[in-house]
Amino acid sequence: xxxxxxxxxxxxIAANSSLQQALNSYAEQKPEIQLAxxxxxxxxxxxxxxxxxxxxxxxxxxxxxxxxxxxx
Amino acid sequence: MKPALTNKQxxxxxxxxxxxxxxxxxQHKLLQQHVxxxxxxxxxxxxxxxxxxxxxxxxxxMDDDKVETSNLPRQILFGNYxxxxxxxxxxxxxxxxxxxxxxxxxxIQRFTAKTINSVINNSSLLSDLISAKQLIVxxxxxxxxxRQAVNRWCVQSALPxxxxxxxxxxxxxxxxxxxxNPEAGCYHCVFTTQEQATNCAEMGVLGPTVATVASMQALMxxxxxxxxxxxxxxxxxxxxMDLTWRKLTRQQDPQCPVCQVHLNSxxxxxxxxI
Numbered sequence: 001x002x003x004x005x006x007x008x009x010x011x012x013i014a015a016n017s018s019l020q021q022a023l024n025s026y027a028e029q030k031p032e033i034q035l036a037x038x039x040x041x042x043x044x045x046x047x048x049x050x051x052x053x054x055x056x057x058x059x060x061x062x063x064x065x066x067x068x069x070x071x072x
Numbered sequence: 073m074k075p076a077l078t079n080k081q082x083x084x085x086x087x088x089x090x091x092x093x094x095x096x097x098x099q100h101k102l103l104q105q106h107v108x109x110x111x112x113x114x115x116x117x118x119x120x121x122x123x124x125x126x127x128x129x130x131x132x133x134m135d136d137d138k139v140e141t142s143n144l145p146r147q148i149l150f151g152n153y154x155x156x157x158x159x160x161x162x163x164x165x166x167x168x169x170x171x172x173x174x175x176x177x178x179x180i181q182r183f184t185a186k187t188i189n190s191v192i193n194n195s196s197l198l199s200d201l202i203s204a205k206q207l208i209v210x211x212x213x214x215x216x217x218x219r220q221a222v223n224r225w226c227v228q229s230a231l232p233x234x235x236x237x238x239x240x241x242x243x244x245x246x247x248x249x250x251x252x253n254p255e256a257g258c259y260h261c262v263f264t265t266q267e268q269a270t271n272c273a274e275m276g277v278l279g280p281t282v283a284t285v286a287s288m289q290a291l292m293x294x295x296x297x298x299x300x301x302x303x304x305x306x307x308x309x310x311x312x313m314d315l316t317w318r319k320l321t322r323q324q325d326p327q328c329p330v331c332q333v334h335l336n337s338x339x340x341x342x343x344x345x346i
Contacts (some may be wrong), residue, residue, distance in 0.1 A: 068263040
């Protein structure tokens with residue numbers, strides 16, 4: 001197991017979990033998250049959505065969810 | 073030989089010319105620059121005022137909306153006397169009043185892939201500017217579909233895009249320039265959604281929050297014109313509750329359907345005029 005933080009919540013996940021798997025685990029705890037409309041940041045770096053299944057989470061990764069604003 | 077400013081221009085822009093990063097040559101660049109502002113609402117009106125005041129040579133304003141009473145608390149270029157009139161035309165009148173040296177062209181159109189082609193086909197000036205890569209595009213629109221369409225068009229046309237957005241107490245700002253900084257990717261590399269994200273009509277916003285983000289957008293534009301920026305691969309995020317800016321590093325999406333497709337393709341050319 002490794003420990004990561006997701007929006008400052010601590011999350012224990014299996015080693016070699018992908019970012020997508022980590023997100024799915026977190027979303028199970030936080031059903032209010034609208035998965036279709038978010039971006040993910042890993043250690044201050046935005047991770048393109050196509051890479052979520054490929055990126056393997058590392059112990060102590062700091063992951064954040066944020067969403068676009070569109071107003072002008 | 074350095075380009076010379078007139079005595080009147082030197083007097084007017086003295087505080088800017090005084091900066092060693094600007095000088096006369098930099099001011100001359102600003103006076104020669106064309107900027108297309110898509111969306112003349114909260115962000116667009118503020119950024120247009122700042123760029124006109126700074127001496128940008130030619131602003132191109134695109135919006136199909138009319139001024140409404142609910143716009144006035146944050147769109148301070150407009151007044152009660154403008155209610156019901158075209159935003160771009162009212163903005164042109166107000167901007168000319170403040171600085172008649174800045175030329176203003178107006179396009180009463182909502183930006184879509186189709187309408188921008190129509191606008192270009194009816195404007196030899198815009199067409200020439202795009203071909204010569206002498207146009208900077210500012211996205212000040214108010215919905216996600218337009219933001220994605222603007223990004224796609226800028227990438228296809230190889231034009232730099234400075235995209236700003238604001239809703240409630242949050243602002244976001246980024247520079248997309250696939251010609252000089254492809255590693256940073258495009259807007260779609262950050263936000264893939266086509267769905268409507270939160271906007272001011274649903275969530276509300278304060279005028280000073282809009283003005284803060286617009287000022288940063290105007291500053292980023294001037295710095296880009298003067299080539300003062302190092303390569304900007306950040307997403308700048310403003311938190312109006314904490315009064316803080318934060319930077320997140322962007323990276324190109326290797327599977328981006330927008331900028332990866334066009335990375336190795338020649339830029340799209342406007343259609344030939346008939």
